[in-house]
Amino acid sequence: MKTVSSLLDDHWYERYKRISKLNIRSSIYDVTNRCNLRCKGCFFFSSGEHEAATEENDISRWNAFVDKEMARGVNLAILIGGEPTLCMDRIEAFYRRIPTFCATNGLIRVPRDRFPDLMVGISLWGDEEDEKLLRGKDVFSISSKNYEGDPHAYYLYTITPKQIGRTERIVGKIQDVGLKVHLQLLSNDEGVNGFSWQPRQLEEIRLEMDAMLDRYPDTVISSKYYHEIITTGKMLGRRFGWTECPSVTAPMDSRNPQPKRLTNFIRWASDLSTMHRCCTSETRDCSTCKDGAAHMSWVMVNKRAHMRSSRDLRNWIEVYEMFAKLYQFIPW
Ligand code: SF4
Ligand code: SF4
Numbered sequence: 598m599k600t601v602s603s604l605l606d607d608h609w610y611e612r613y614k615r616i617s618k619l620n621i622r623s624s625i626y627d628v629t630n631r632c633n634l635r636c637k638g639c640f641f642f643s644s645g646e647h648e649a650a651t652e653e654n655d656i657s658r659w660n661a662f663v664d665k666e667m668a669r670g671v672n673l674a675i676l677i678g679g680e681p682t683l684c685m686d687r688i689e690a691f692y693r694r695i696p697t698f699c700a701t702n703g704l705i706r707v708p709r710d711r712f713p714d715l716m717v718g719i720s721l722w723g724d725e726e727d728e729k730l731l732r733g734k735d736v737f738s739i740s741s742k743n744y745e746g747d748p749h750a751y752y753l754y755t756i757t758p759k760q761i762g763r764t765e766r767i768v769g770k771i772q773d774v775g776l777k778v779h780l781q782l783l784s785n786d787e788g789v790n791g792f793s794w795q796p797r798q799l800e801e802i803r804l805e806m807d808a809m810l811d812r813y814p815d816t817v818i819s820s821k822y823y824h825e826i827i828t829t830g831k832m833l834g835r836r837f838g839w840t841e842c843p844s845v846t847a848p849m850d851s852r853n854p855q856p857k858r859l860t861n862f863i864r865w866a867s868d869l870s871t872m873h874r875c876c877t878s879e880t881r882d883c884s885t886c887k888d889g890a891a892h893m894s895w896v897m898v899n900k901r902a903h904m905r906s907s908r909d910l911r912n913w914i915e916v917y918e919m920f921a922k923l924y925q926f927i928p929w
Pocket of ligand 1: 632641701702720
């Protein structure tokens with residue numbers, strides 16, 4: 598039988614040991630149903646998830662809820678929405694207790710005296726033209742001022758088909774403001790004309806993502822294997838989709854057979870009792886899903902399958918390291 602140590606040299610085995618201790622157990626929380634933007638293609642609003650529950654306004658209930666989540670074994674809280682920064686006291690309920698990540702559009706700065714090392718992922722949907730079309734304004738021009746040089750913030754750059762050939766300028770702009778960037782792909786949930794991926798475009802953007810990683814290794818937090826998985830939707834000959842997805846809310850997961858999945862993962866709505874189907878849109882057709890975190894997790898929960906060769910196991914380690922950096926479990 599192949600063992601981890603037999604597949605890796607000393608360097609890679611050290612890297613493996615560093616991440617194998619982490620045992621990350623994440624869940625996702627809708628902090629609010631409100632947002633100060635309304636982006637075309639936002640999975641939250643387009644799937645009606647903002648109407649699935651009434652927000653809990655009593656902060657003592659949020660505090661008690663986070664305690665219960667920790668007792669359930671959660672050791673990473675991923676805050677989304679809506680826009681979490683509209684409710685700083687709810688962010689604080691998590692941040693004071695548990696490693697916390699906050700997704701934001703960056704229009705409101707998280708105060709660093711209150712949240713000194715809260716990891717912030719700032720959404721970015723392309724260049725000025727794309728952001729104006731899809732989000733109503735050039736969001737980067739504001740978010741980059743709010744977070745310039747912040748060591749606990751990075752851009753989550755959602756690449757659209759219109760961005761092919763134009764990503765380098767964006768990566769350069771991010772580098773210029775002293776931030777890192779992670780790349781992901783748009784799932785065109787609202788069918789905006791020209792923003793759905795065609796197979797050739799996916800091949801082109803994979804090459805471009807690889808080139809960005811080669812040229813900007815200190816700015817781009819990514820891995821070529823992740824690029825392969827997200828653009829092809831395939832891993833070790835298996836196809837991503839409902840039967841394989843690791844990020845389905847555990848109590849709602851009646852799949853049979855059960856695939857490898859995130860342990861005890863739940864995506865909670867903002868009433869703290871309603872659950873959503875998965876980490877992203879309730880209504881998305883899984884065969885079109887490009888969710889970056891779900892694809893990353895898909896790799897991560899399938900370690901054993903990657904133990905067929907040294908190359909496969911090193912790919913697995915790189916994806917795990919990428920995830921651990923993005924959620925601040927290991928340094929950049
Ligand atoms: S900023 Fe985020 S939550 Fe708000 S509308 Fe845009 S994608 Fe949706
Ligand atoms: S939409 Fe994506 S993340 Fe949600 S269940 Fe389907 S494949 Fe998984």
